[in-house]
Amino acid sequence: MHNSTHNDIKIIAILGSTGSIGTQTLEVVKENPSLFKVVLLTGNANAALLIEQAIAFRPQHVAICDESQYPAVKEALAGYEIRVHGGHQAITELVTLPEINIVLTAMVGFAGLEPTIAAIKAGKTIALANKETLVVAGDIITELAQQHNVKILPVDSEHSAIFQCLVGEENNPIEKIILTASGGPFRGRNAEFLANVTREDALKHPNWVMGAKITIDSASLMNKGLEVIEAKWLFGLTADQIEVIVHPQSIVHSLVQFQDGSIKAQMGLPDMKLPIQYALAYPNRVQNNFKRFDFTAYPNLSFEQPDTKTFRNLALVFDALHKGGNMPCIVNAANEVAVAAFLHKKIGFLAMSDVIEACMQQVFFIARPNLTDYLNTDRETRIFAHNFINNIPHKVLQFDTNN
Numbered sequence: 558m559h560n561s562t563h564n565d566i567k568i569i570a571i572l573g574s575t576g577s578i579g580t581q582t583l584e585v586v587k588e589n590p591s592l593f594k595v596v597l598l599t600g601n602a603n604a605a606l607l608i609e610q611a612i613a614f615r616p617q618h619v620a621i622c623d624e625s626q627y628p629a630v631k632e633a634l635a636g637y638e639i640r641v642h643g644g645h646q647a648i649t650e651l652v653t654l655p656e657i658n659i660v661l662t663a664m665v666g667f668a669g670l671e672p673t674i675a676a677i678k679a680g681k682t683i684a685l686a687n688k689e690t691l692v693v694a695g696d697i698i699t700e701l702a703q704q705h706n707v708k709i710l711p712v713d714s715e716h717s718a719i720f721q722c723l724v725g726e727e728n729n730p731i732e733k734i735i736l737t738a739s740g741g742p743f744r745g746r747n748a749e750f751l752a753n754v755t756r757e758d759a760l761k762h763p764n765w766v767m768g769a770k771i772t773i774d775s776a777s778l779m780n781k782g783l784e785v786i787e788a789k790w791l792f793g794l795t796a797d798q799i800e801v802i803v804h805p806q807s808i809v810h811s812l813v814q815f816q817d818g819s820i821k822a823q824m825g826l827p828d829m830k831l832p833i834q835y836a837l838a839y840p841n842r843v844q845n846n847f848k849r850f851d852f853t854a855y856p857n858l859s860f861e862q863p864d865t866k867t868f869r870n871l872a873l874v875f876d877a878l879h880k881g882g883n884m885p886c887i888v889n890a891a892n893e894v895a896v897a898a899f900l901h902k903k904i905g906f907l908a909m910s911d912v913i914e915a916c917m918q919q920v921f922f923i924a925r926p927n928l929t930d931y932l933n934t935d936r937e938t939r940i941f942a943h944n945f946i947n948n949i950p951h952k953v954l955q956f957d958t959n960n
């Protein structure tokens with residue numbers, strides 16, 4: 558384990574550097590060259606951006622998961638002292654490089670699980686954006702982190718907020734946490750309206766610019782469901798200690814209530830660079846020029862109950878949490894397939910919850926899964942979900958007058 562003082566440079570691997578979190582992380586690194594240096598950048602298919610990032614930041618290694626893009630990246634970086642790797646397995650090996658202090662997991666989906674496990678086993682601090690890792694196998698990840706004395710520092714804005722509220726409260730038990738949700742672009746809408754929304758409608762998040770998958774998750778409230786499970790594992794809570802409240806302005810990023818009833822909140826403008834910087838610089842705070850919050854510009858911060866009858870995903874996630882075992886892993890895989898199908902206009906918005914519910918009912922339940930069980934559950938759920946989608950009657954496919 559490397560211990561850093563305020564003045565030590567931290568050596569960072571960014572998994573998913575070509576995405577929304579990845580590119581913002583590079584902005585933070587660029588602003589703080591005396592604090593952070595990247596040694597590994599990875600992308601899935603965006604070879605052009607990965608090449609551009611490699612030339613700008615000069616990491617020792619880059620890896621592209623989509624092996625068909627490997628020759629292009631290799632050729633473009635031939636004149637530089639940068640080693641180019643291809644395929645998923647390369648990432649799982651590269652995260653163990655001895656010089657790495659922090660692995661920032663910003664790839665999307667289940668693909669984050671195995672590299673994160675490898676990084677923890679190698680003793681690396683994890684700056685965790687990839688919430689799906691904890692949703693799928695939170696028990697294994699948190700136990701491994703304890704065994705290897707590894708910190709998991711949250712990047713997700715809500716969890717960073719809670720983490721920041723807990724500083725100095727190490728001996729004070731949490732009564733409950735309150736996760737804020739924006740409510741997404743369809744807040745206040747009914748099922749009749751949701752039946753006809755398109756991918757373009759759902760991709761218009763009111764407050765955050767993010768990757769497509771998490772943006773759809775936000776619109777369906779699945780993002781908040783995934784965050785409930787993420788919070789359970791990060792902070793050692795029961796489902797009953799986690800409340801979700803809709804806060805359309807996304808200024809209060811989340812809250813912690815202690816046993817004396819006192820509530821602490823962390824606030825600020827919606828900008829992921831702050832939680833990214835906090836995770837990388839932890840335990841220090843670093844001066845920056847991010848736009849500051851002005852209370853008078855937001856005279857009405859509001860809060861309301863989530864509508865879990867219309868947005869069924871959140872209720873399904875609480876069911877999955879109460880059932881435990883491999884049920885959250887089933888929910889995650891079903892949701893990944895459903896979101897991809899929605900983005901490809903194969904199913905409508907409401908059908909995403911149908912896919913998840915059917916998988917929860919039909920995929921084999923395992924009360925005490927091991928890692929192999931999780932990998933099998935993920936694979937079997939995807940097969941079941943694809944079959945289910947292929948059998949959905951035409952009338953519930955996504956309706957889009959533009960096509």
Ligand SMILES: NC(=O)C1=CN([C@@H]2O[C@H](COP(=O)(O)OP(=O)(O)OC[C@H]3O[C@@H](n4cnc5c(N)ncnc54)[C@H](OP(=O)(O)O)[C@@H]3O)[C@@H](O)[C@H]2O)C=CC1
Pocket residue numbers: 572573574575576577578579599600601602603604622662663664665666668686687688689712713714765766767768769770771829
């Ligand atoms: N965006 C945000 O503000 C927030 C995001 N998060 C979480 O962070 C993670 C990343 O989100 P976001 O940055 O928005 O997503 P993006 O879709 O913008 O970026 C995803 C990144 O992962 C890479 N990637 C995609 N599929 C795979 C795969 N199968 N294997 C390896 N790498 C892959 C992409 O590569 P390429 O582009 O080259 O294909 C890209 O670098 C998600 O888990 C999300 O829930 C959490 C809080 C906020």
Ligand SMILES: CC(=O)[C@@H](O)[C@H](O)COP(=O)(O)O
Pocket residue numbers: 713714715737738739740741765771774775776780781829
């Ligand atoms: C920026 C971030 O952390 C996202 O997870 C965000 O919270 C999504 O917004 P919703 O509250 O709409 O899910």
Ligand SMILES: [Mn+2]
Pocket residue numbers: 713714715784
């Ligand atoms: Mn979040």
